[in-house]
Every structure is written in structure tokens, then in C-alpha cells.
Amino acid sequence: SAPTATPLLATPIAAMRAPVSTGLTRSLAWRLEQLDRLEGLLRDQEAAVLEALAADLGKPPLEATFELIAVRQELTLTRRQLKRWMAPRPIGLDLALRPGQAWVQTEPLGCVLIIGPWNYPFHLCLHPLVSALAAGNTAVLKPSEHAPHISALLARCLPLAFPAEVVQVVTGDGAVAAELLEQQFDHIFFTGGGRVGRLVMAAAARHLTPVTLELGGKSPAIVLADADIATSAKRLAWGKGLNAGQTCIAPDHLLVQPAVREALVAAIAAEWQRFYGSDPLASEDMGCIVNEVQFQRLEALLAGARSRGQVLAGGRSDPSRRRIEPTLVAIESGDDPLMQEELFGPILPVLAVANLEAALAEVRARPKPLALYLFSHDRAAQQRTLDTTSSGGVCFNDVVMQAGAAALPLGGVGESGMGSYHGEAGFLTFSHRRTVLRRPFWLDLPFRYPPYAGKLALVKRLLG
Numbered sequence: 001s002a003p004t005a006t007p008l009l010a011t012p013i014a015a016m017r018a019p020v021s022t023g024l025t026r027s028l029a030w031r032l033e034q035l036d037r038l039e040g041l042l043r044d045q046e047a048a049v050l051e052a053l054a055a056d057l058g059k060p061p062l063e064a065t066f067e068l069i070a071v072r073q074e075l076t077l078t079r080r081q082l083k084r085w086m087a088p089r090p091i092g093l094d095l096a097l098r099p100g101q102a103w104v105q106t107e108p109l110g111c112v113l114i115i116g117p118w119n120y121p122f123h124l125c126l127h128p129l130v131s132a133l134a135a136g137n138t139a140v141l142k143p144s145e146h147a148p149h150i151s152a153l154l155a156r157c158l159p160l161a162f163p164a165e166v167v168q169v170v171t172g173d174g175a176v177a178a179e180l181l182e183q184q185f186d187h188i189f190f191t192g193g194g195r196v197g198r199l200v201m202a203a204a205a206r207h208l209t210p211v212t213l214e215l216g217g218k219s220p221a222i223v224l225a226d227a228d229i230a231t232s233a234k235r236l237a238w239g240k241g242l243n244a245g246q247t248c249i250a251p252d253h254l255l256v257q258p259a260v261r262e263a264l265v266a267a268i269a270a271e272w273q274r275f276y277g278s279d280p281l282a283s284e285d286m287g288c289i290v291n292e293v294q295f296q297r298l299e300a301l302l303a304g305a306r307s308r309g310q311v312l313a314g315g316r317s318d319p320s321r322r323r324i325e326p327t328l329v330a331i332e333s334g335d336d337p338l339m340q341e342e343l344f345g346p347i348l349p350v351l352a353v354a355n356l357e358a359a360l361a362e363v364r365a366r367p368k369p370l371a372l373y374l375f376s377h378d379r380a381a382q383q384r385t386l387d388t389t390s391s392g393g394v395c396f397n398d399v400v401m402q403a404g405a406a407a408l409p410l411g412g413v414g415e416s417g418m419g420s421y422h423g424e425a426g427f428l429t430f431s432h433r434r435t436v437l438r439r440p441f442w443l444d445l446p447f448r449y450p451p452y453a454g455k456l457a458l459v460k461r462l463l464g
Contacts, residue, residue: 008179009140011164016111016138017186019165025108025136028083034133034166035082038126039075041161042068045153049122052149056121058288058321063243067123070404074130077406077423082134085427088436096463100439106431108136109210110186115177115200117191118290119246119344121147124214125154128189129167131426137187138166142180144192145173146290178203185209187430191248193342194415212419212429214248215412216342218366219391221251221373221399222359224381225259232375232397233267236348239399241275241326244287245346246294249371251399252342253331253349255359261352265328268348269313272326280325281318289322289345298324298345304337305329305347312350334362356381363389368414373399392416 009016019025042049046068053064091102112132116125125143132139141158143151155169170180174196181188181203190200191214204211223232239251256264276283289295295317302324305311314327326346331338338349353359356376363372372391374382382396392412395402403410403422411420421429447455447462 008170008176009168009183011168013111013140013183013185016140016165016168019138020108020110020136025138028086031082031086031134031136032079034162035075035079035130037161038130038133039072041157042071042075042126045157048153048157049150052147052153053122055149056118056147057243057246057290058286058323059243060285060287062285063287067120070123071126071130073404073406074127074422074426078130078134078427081424082427085134085424091435097437097439099443100437102435102437104433104435106135106428107434109430109432111138111140112187112189112430113140113142113180113183113185115142115180115188115190115192116144117248118144118146119243119248121150122154124191125150128191128212128421128426128430131421132189132430133167135427135430137430139168140180140185141167141169142177143169143171145171145176187212189421189429190214197417212421213412213417214410214419214421215370215415215417216248216344217369217412217416218252218339218342219249219369219371219373220359220363220366221254222353222356222363222375222385223254223256223260223264224356224374224376224378225257226377227260227375227397228377229260229263229267233264234271235398236375237268237271237275237326240346240348241272241286242400244289244324245326245348246287246290246344247400249393249400249403250344251348251371251373252369253339253351255351255353255362257355258352261350265312265350268328272314276326280314281316281321281323286323286325289324292322294345295319295322295324298343298347301338301343302327302347314346334365356384360385360388363391368392368412368416370412370416371395371399371402390414 050061050064053059088103088105093100093102114128121144125141143154151171155171158167158169184207187210188204189212194215197213197215201211276286280286299317310329312328312330314325317324324346329349331349331351368390370392372394374385374396393402407423409420409425410422419429447458
């Protein structure tokens with residue numbers, strides 16, 4: 001007879017949902033225990049995580065450590081605030097509903113699916129897992145196959161920390177992810193690109209499963225003439241060089257006033273040389289592009305810019321190690337090939353804009369980005385940016401650092417995603433807010449019951 005196919009989930013979703021539906025996961029003690037298990041995993045596997053991130057993305061130890069720190073910060077905040085987040089929230093009642101009590105209580109959703117990306121493959125799998133467990137759920141993790149060393153590490157170490165009915169890891173390619181999406185989860189949390197995000201949402205719709213989509217987009221950085229150019233350049237150079245530009249909230253392109261364009265370009269180029277030396281391709285502090293497909297995509301864009309004479313600084317690459325040095329490229333309009341998709345690499349187009357209003361018009365002409373950056377001392381310019389644009393988040397006079405504020409929600413809008421997490425926002429994402437009304441038997445006013453004759457005037461007077 002033909003061999004029986006191995007099930008995708010060794011422990012079925014029904015068995016993973018059972019601890020939630022029977023109330024086991026409701027207690028504060030159970031949830032704190034799961035967070036302790038995760039903390040132990042971080043402690044025990046730190047060296048292995050750094051090694052795997054170096055193998056997958058060429059991350060230097062300091063950048064790789066950021067992934068561990070982000071999860072630890074989330075654990076610290078969640079442990080400190082979880083009792084308060086879980087507490088029922090009383091709601092005041094209108095006169096017609098008195099006497100009585102009403103409140104909103106947060107409850108776990110059930111078994112959730114977390115699909116992680118390849119650019120921060122450890123952090124962006126475990127960060128949402130903190131929130132899912134804190135909210136009392138069980139979880140299936142699908143790490144990215146494009147970060148195979150981290151994927152294998154998670155598959156090996158999470159079963160050591162958690163029972164299979166609480167956390168399960170499924171590895172594999174897009175076909176495996178598609179098969180997982182055929183299952184009926186209680187929430188799906190996806191981090192990645194818009195194309196796959198649409199597929200996730202379509203699959204979730206078949207089961208009416210709610211989704212959180214953490215996507216990306218072309219996050220612009222506007223630099224006005226009054227900005228501190230030296231500090232702006234240093235921060236922009238760091239944000240674009242971090243993880244070789246493979247960060248969803250990295251500055252994707254610059255919109256710069258002409259008066260400071262030349263000085264800013266020179267200052268960013270100088271900072272890159274200070275960060276990575278005269279040969280960034282050999283630097284120990286520079287990551288690599290994740291795989292050959294992504295490298296060739298970026299190299300093709302770079303080759304086009306080289307052929308058109310647009311490269312202002314950098315521009316070299318090393319195919320053997322999938323490295324691209326941080327590169328500034330001059331562009332004349334939003335129609336440039338570099339402006340057609342999220343770059344997700346260490347290439348930074350520079351477009352001159354006459355003033356703030358021209359920059360804001362350029363931002364509004366594109367899909368809503370995950371992050372929007374403005375460098376300016378002018379508080380009125382900052383307020384104008386807030387009033388006339390929409391983005392997942394805004395950061396003034398810096399880049400990327402908003403994601404490091406553990407209590408600040410992170411999430412997109414429009415094509416940059418839906419829903420948010422980090423801190424209480426993550427706890428609520430993985431919770432159902434259940435409304436409860438409790439009334440006594442001892443007062444039962446007759447006006448609400450038929451027959452209604454003669455009662456209309458009284459109802460209007462009491463209820464408005």
C-alpha cells in the first residue's frame with residue numbers, strides 16, 4: 001500500500017486549541033510561565049543565534065544582538081504590564097440599564113499562526129510570539145526558508161522550551177506556507193512583502209480568520225534646508241547600512257532641498273567611509289544580501305544607474321559574497337526605475353524637491369509607507385507633515401529608532417499593512433475584547449415589555 005503522508009502539524013490545531021478552550025491559558029501564572037520559557041531560550045541559545053544570523057545574512061555580532069535585545073525588551077515590558085493589561089475594564093452604564101455592571105475583558109483567540117520574514121528572521125518570529133503567549137494563545141511558527149540557519153535553529157530549540165500543544169514550528173518553502181494557510185487558525189500574523197500578504201489575506205478570508213499584515217513600502221526621508229546636516233547624514237547612513245538596507249522601516253529614498261543636497265550627499269558618503277572603511281565590501285561591519293535572487297535584483301537596478309551615470313557614491317558589488325556597498329544615486333523624478341518598488345537594499349536614491357510642500361506632494365502620490373522621516377528643526381514643518389500625510393509611523397530627525405520603543409505600536413496603513421504590535425498593541429492584537437453586562441433580578445421595569453400601548457411617551461422621556 002502507498003505510504004501515509006506525514007501530517008504538516010504533528011500536533012493538530014484542535015489539540016493546540018484545547019488548552020485555550022478549557023481555560024488553562026487564562027491565568028496570569030500560565031502566561032508568565034510561557035514568557036519565562038522564552039527568556040530561557042534566549043539565554044541558552046544566544047551564541048547559536050548570533051552564529052545563525054551570520055550564516056544567513058552576514059550580520060556582524062552587534063547587529064545580530066539587536067534581534068535578541070528587541071525580544072528581551074518586549075519580554076521585560078510585557079512581564080511588567082501583563083497583569084494590568086489583563087484586568088477587566090469597567091464601563092459606565094446608562095440610566096436605563098441600572099442597576100448593573102458592565103466591563104470589557106480580554107480573552108485569548110485560540111491557536112494563532114505567525115509567519116516570519118527573512119530579514120530579521122529570529123526577532124520577527126519571536127517578537128509577535130511574546131504577544132501571542134502573553135494574550136493566552138497557543139501558536140504555530142513558520143520561519144522563512146530564506147534564512148535556513150535560523151529556521152533550523154528555531155525548529156530545534158523551541159520544542160525544547162515548549163510542549164507541542166503550546167508552540168509548534170513548521171519549516172519549509174512557500175508551498176508549505178500555503179498548505180498551512182488552508183488550516184483554520186484563530187489569527188494569522190504575517191510579516192513580509194505585499195505580494196505574499198495579499199495571498200495570506202485571500203487564504204484567511206476563506207475561514208474569516210482575522211489577519212495582521214506587517215508589510216513595508218518605500219519609506220521616504222525628507223531633509224529640509226534647516227536640518228542639522230552632519231547629524232542627519234550620520235543617522236541616515238546608519239539606517240541605510242543597517243542589515244545591508246534589508247529593513248522594512250529603512251529610509252528607501254531621500255527628498256532633499258537643493259540648498260543642502262550637495263552637502264548632505266558628501267556627508268552621507270563620508271559617514272559610510274567612516275563606518276565601513278575605504279572598502280566597504282571587505283568590512284566586518286557590513287551584512288550581505290540574503291540570497292542570489294535578491295542580489296541579482298539589486299545588481300540589475302544598480303547596473304542601470306551606473307549606465308545612466310547616476311551613481312554619486314559607492315556603486316560597487318561583490319557577487320561571490322552577495323555584497324553591495326552602500327550607494328547614493330541621483331534621480332530626476334519619481335518615474336526613475338529605482339522608484340518603482342521597495343529597494344530593500346543599500347541603495348539610496350536622492351531626489352531634489354523645492355520645498356516641504358513639494359516633498360509632501362511626492363509622499364502623497366505614492367502608497368502609504370510604513371515609516372516617514374522628516375529632518376528639520378521647524379515644529380511647524382513637523383506638524384504640517386503630520387497633518388497632510390498618512391504612514392504607519394513618523395519619526396522626526398532620526399530613522400529606524402521608533403521601532404526600538406517597546407511600548408510604541410508598530411504597524412502599517414494601506415499597502416504598508418494592517419494592525420499593529422509591540423507592547424500593549426501586540427497583546428490586544430492577539431486578544432478578543434469581550435463585552436459583559438451583568439444585571440440583578442430584583443428590578444425589572446415593565447415599560448420595555450408588550451403590550452406597548454401608552455408607553456411611548458414614557459420611553460421617549462426616559463431614553464431620549
